[in-house]
Amino acid sequence: MSNPLLDFSGHIPFDRITPADVAPAVDVLLQRADAALETVTQPDYPARWDAIAQVLDVATEELGRAWGAVSHLNSVADTPELRAAYNEALPKVTEFWTRLGADERLYAKYKAIDPATLNPEQRQAHSNAIRNFVLSGAELQGAAKERFAAIQERQAELQQKFSENALDATDAYAYYATAEELDGVPADVQNAARAAAQAEGKDGYKLTLKMPCYLPVMQFATSSALREKLYHAYVTRASDQASGDAARFDNTAVMGEILALRKEEAQLLGYGNFGQVSLVPKMAQSPEQVIHFLRDLAHRARPFAEKDVADLRTFAAEHLGLANPQSWDWPYISEKLKEARYAFSEQEVKQYFTAPKVLAGLFKIVETLFEVAIRRDVAPVWNSAVEFYRIERGGELVGQFYLDQPARQGKRGGAWMDDARARWLRPDTGLLQTPVAHLVCNFADGVDGRPPLLTHDDVITLFHEFGHGLHHML
Template sequence: MNPLLRFDTLPLFDQIHPEHVPEAIDALLEQAEGALATVTADSFPAEWTAVARVLDVATEKLGMAWGAVNHLNSVADSTELRAAYNAALPRVTEFWTRLGADERLYAKYKAMDVGQLNTEQRQAHKNAMRNFVLGGADLSGTARTRFAEIQEKQAALSQKFSENTLDATDAFAYYASEAEVDGIPEDVKHTAQAAAQADGKPGYFKLSLKMPCYLPVMQFAKSSALREIMYRAYVTRSSDQAAPESRKFDNSALIRDILALRQEEAQLLGYDNFAQVSLVPKMAQSPEAVTTFLRDLAARAKPFAEKDLADLRAFARDHLGISDPQPWDLPFISEKLKEARYAFSEQEVKQYFTAPKVLAGLFKIVETLFDVAIHPDQAPVWNPGVHFYRIERAGQLIGQFYLDPSARTGKRGGAWMDDVRGRWQRPDTGALQTPVAHLVCNFADGVDGRPALLTHDDVTTLFHEFGHGLHHMLTQVSEHDVSGISGVEWDAVELPSQFMENFCWEWSVLQHMTSHVETGAPLPRELFDKMLAARNFQSGLQTLRQIEFSLFDMLLHSAHDPAQDFMPLLAAVRKEVAVVSSPAWSRTPHTFSHIFAGGYAAGYYSYKWAEVLSADAYAAFEETAAADGTPSVETGARYRQSILEAGGSRPAMESFKAFRGREPNLDALLRHQGMSA
């Protein structure tokens, strides 16, 4: 039987092949079409559970199968799978677009007696009515047809953008000499040397643009010439400024086309610009409210960023003999300054964070605070390095998750959480379906049989994604459209993820998650204190960088003519908020997958917006911690019940106020980042 058509078990990732995709999608689209026809018939009752029993059950099967294909496309890309995915994408997109704008289904939802629904169902119904309007259900004639065409074209363009970014990253290789890699950490050199050897270039070191290689080269390579080669390749990926052989991956035209289609979509829906459309289901009220928020934060951060840059320049001049630092020199100078100022290096810290020990420490704090137990579990996986776990409370299964930690060829860069299925009191069987999540990172593998070593930033990333996973898996909401992260406003969805990052800076937590790779010794308190002192090192510069991306994104979708070149807008944003100048040939938008292929269009500000929420939420733990810093279990229970378990069943502000007893304010964020007045 086609593994994509099996729904009595978890996805059979080890059995799914590209040739299974067409048959499965054909069958599931046919079933979903039949279900839609059934529930929209005049004789079918306008009743929530009746519609869910037929339509939601059919569309969930389609969603799960397509989700498995989409996931494999992200973590195990191949020519054959990519072809199968792209062949099915237009039809899947067309169905979801048509479903979201179906006049008969819209009428059926309008006819439902909301008074008969429970609280969760009412919130889901309210969201559905809003989404029908945003999905074009009020359009007719040529406008409706054009709206559907726009959705299909956008899906194809975003997929191509993502493919170009992956291909441009994978295509680059620089074979460096022994002299060029001076200063680079030994584990990175070892991996690069083995890769060069495999390519038939013994004695060289194969450097790539994947983060486990690129970042340490930029931080530690003593050769400015090598750093320039790597930097130029990285910031010109998928652009007209890339090396000639890589310009076939240029995303310039795709960006222009995506922006034009979004603007046209907004106008069809009666809005002035796409940013207004994007904000309808979010906490922020308008593009102006977002830009005001970002500019206010930029004004507060800029003096700190200017001091950060002045410190870098002075140190480079006085201690490194670099009188005119270039952008590719800054990570190297930063690392040297941090080592000099705080007397430790990232490489020293990294030796204590072995992946198994970090994972055990993460599980311990989660188990303690949220009253759960995490155990290894069994499920088919797509790569031998993937692990599967279950979360229980009092012996009862709550959720399960896959963890795919390592970078590899054919795997999209970055880190993310995705859902496999949501918690749902199934209307067809009456059984309670438990949630399942994907947690994906891109860490370096272990070397010579040793466990993988994580930087402290890697540890923070793991905690961040696990925060998303907890939001999805610890929900107690049984209506799948608003359980877990479903239905949560996009600018609040980062609250639980950013909240979890704070524990990476608590001694009471770190004690349980460090073990030196050679001696087994825990992280010394003295070294932790140095890390803590350096926590807000260059926080001004980092804040402005995030604001630069966020403001560019919001203005791009609210104040930019898609027919015009978008690079002058980026230059204007940089002039307004940045203190570090970028080369004229830098093309960061061309790999800005978050907004062109990842659902964050006119929404990248969400990271900063949610940071205000998460910092204020974490302040509740600071206020109630024990004398030794141990987090309060009682506060953990309140957070779990108010935020995590509530999911999308009520507005995010209501959940926040249920936990904190008031609306959020900016003070905790500024204090956490060392930028309070």
């Protein structure tokens, strides 16, 4: 238990996990999972759903939970040391999951399970498992099976490299603007940029490519030159179009190899392309059906989009002196048009969306709709800004969630929900394991002790991710 990644007695001890814990914990958990796999695939081991679950599912759940914690920290609290530990363990973890999914003995054991002994939920899970064995290469033989495993390991490595390049390219960029250049930019954004520069002992205002800084500059800065500078830096991140030192984060070759490996994987499985593989567990029947849907949607939407563009061009020429708007001008033009025509200002609306007020409103809606109660709770966290909550129904714990709202260095951009722990009636103890979710956003932080202000889009994002969280927790 001295290794926090091996402590499954309660919530993940995020405050105690260090990079040095990763390798020994992964080794122990892989040994346990390997032993479990060997046990359930013995010829005399019963081909029963519950018998397999009691041994194999318990071991793989703990491996998945611990590795999920490491992966989560890699996304929200990246450091060189953690990244090195993650990358060292990644091939071993990938190799195990690939081998598990392609194990012919386990595949045969699952096929031998009598569906008549299962309840409806188990029958569906059993059907999905059989499908996933096939997609994981369980029916491949010899060299094809070896190549399939090598492809999985290389893809995991490349996907991690892609994420690292995207994060590093974003974190590496900084432009220190003058007060004059920031004319029109909201005061709270300017204050945050000034504080960021002062924290580094530098003059001016530190502008970054993180959304709470980048988007307001693109929407409100009157300086077209400043908008152009940030736009070019943003759209060329991690690409062969990046300039200077940023070129070292180029993802071009990474993407090319991923695409080639996906095509090879599909062909090994007997499909024409990776799109066909991707759709096997999904509702659409073919890539052609997906493309037809998207093109039909585009065809129907295009006339309205063209009308909007013409409207914006006319407004820009008549009111802003922009006869030939460029890519970096459109957010600015859109904001000015909304202000002039509809008396709508994103900046004014933001004053009403303080983060605590939005959160209280969100919780009230959820409590009313689902007849639950949401309360602050206590658990170890990876950053002091992270909050932890519990959801109760009739006084009984239903689920819990971590809420990580502010953008910061070392945190992947965007917003997402992930599961820290699944709801599960544990086959080893018979006890119900309640679910825990991660809800991650990248909003602006508060400045000078004032609460953060959310844009309307931020509010939509928070509700959206919370919906995913509810799906997991309820």
